[in-house]
Amino acid sequence: MTEFLQQLGQNTRTSFTKLGRGTFFLLQTLSGTLSVLPRPRLLLNQMYSVGVLSFLIITISGLFVGMVLGLQGYYILSDFGAEETLGVMVAASLVRELGPVVSALLFAGRAGSALTAEIGLMKATEQLSGMEMMAVDPIKRIITPRFLAGFLSMPLLAALFSAVGIVGGQMVGSGLLGVDEGAYWSQMQANIDFQDDIINGVIKSIVFGFVASWIALFEGYDAIPTSEGVSRATTRTVVNSAFSILGLDFILTALMFGDN
């Protein structure tokens, strides 16, 4: 019993310590922002590996998610004779929820895990300590550009996901199932609000991008510098990112769409 309590206390303490280290790490990363701005090349390279390389998986997934929404929505809505509102259903679910959330989950799996593995390996092969020896701050040089790249790419990726998904829903809805194309778009435009839906979706994706990049980089930076440690850190990145994205999504949704 005492052992159990001891263990419990230790685990709690460890997780709080980790959260503290994570916050300190985040502050360090953010304070490096100014020193990245004079070197846009660093940021650009990371935008390539974080954003451009995620482009394909995001657009293809977006297309299929939109097409599935078109199909499922059509079957349900046609029972009520309301096929014309298919556009609203597809667009609202994509812009409000699926766009930011699914693209953030894909982002955590595609880019976040890669970031963790990269940083973890840099640590394991002592490249980070090597940099410190040369009086180069690894946080400013390595971490901050990656963080900014993830933070900037995420809203763009989520917007692409939603846009492609809406087009996919239209392809299935009016191309395959015969919903009127004009009704699809006009109902959508009448019911989707720029402020309430689009902007809130973008805010969500910015928050998710921030959290997913933070977790990925911190897990890499905090990894035990062995091959096993790096693999564990990569797993933790994906698991923790998924948890935080879905949990935050609930909180953000409750805050944003609560008073409707």
Add this chain to the structure above:
Amino acid sequence: MQHTSTQDTFVGLFVASGIVGLFFLAMQVSNLSSFTEHDSYTITARFSNSGGLKVKSPVSAAGVKVGRVSAISFDPKTYESVVQMNIDSQYNTLPDDTTASVFTAGLLGEQYVNLEPGGSDDYLKNGGKIEITQSAIILEKALGQFLFKSAEEKK
């Protein structure tokens, strides 16, 4: 770093397509293009019951959308609902004896304000008030009256 320039091109393409996606969402998907703050003027109407009317509900005249509801409040003195509407300023020739009624689009559809123009030569101006209003029909009330009536007839 021999691929630097192609990398730049890809990053450029990526950022451009992301912005195009956002632009598409703003213009094609949302109501931003149809409801950019046109010049509009505000009129108010008092209903004894505004039913399920909401802020941003459409205001239409002869079936054409001419504006939106901008605010709904309860007047604690007269116990009426005060509905403020923004009317597109291109429709500035509504007579000041216009009737406003709360209608429902379809049987279960959303509620909207219908404006029925009167015959006056004076037009409603910014801050104008609509004097003649017709409240929303509350389904439960109508049903209750109907049931009450049919019960009376049976006696």
